[in-house]
Amino acid sequence: MKHKLDRFGFILNMDSHGNVHEHDEPEPIRTFAAQKRVDVRTRKWNVMLFGTGSNSTKTSNRKFMGSLHHRKLKSRLRKGVPDTQRAAVWCRLAGVAEKIKTHPGTYKRLVQQS
Incomplete structure (x- = not known):
């Protein structure tokens, strides 16, 4: 089975x-209402993750990890991360980009060892 x-x-x-x-x-x-709720959350996560405007990456990093938005981040995490953003959110929270820069080749080496 x-x-x-x-x-x-x-x-x-x-x-x-x-x-x-x-x-x-x-x-x-x-339901339509549930899907609408997911769509609204998705838009909010997109703004928090990627920002808006020309300075979007610097702004979004501050918005996402900054202490001013810490309560907002916790609130959104508790409400649930939409499926479409889940990987990006957890990579950002775990600091994957920074870890890749400080430890180049580690991921590739670990994959080869497994």
Whole structure:
């Protein structure tokens, strides 16, 4: 029997003992209001991540990681990161770009070792 996964990769049709069961429930369909909420959040995350205007990268870094917007960032994280921005948000929070600059070639080396 095949695993049924949700959009986050969690197995839906497995009980607490590891037994896989038939899963015949349809995927929930987003309502118009729910989709609109996701669209609004997506636009807000885009502004926070990428900024607006000609100085967008400097502005967005300050907006994203700056102490003035710390409460806003925490609030948005608690409300949920839209699927389309999840990778970019977590890479920014983890400081991936800075780590790549300070440790060039590390990722490639680790991939080759695995």
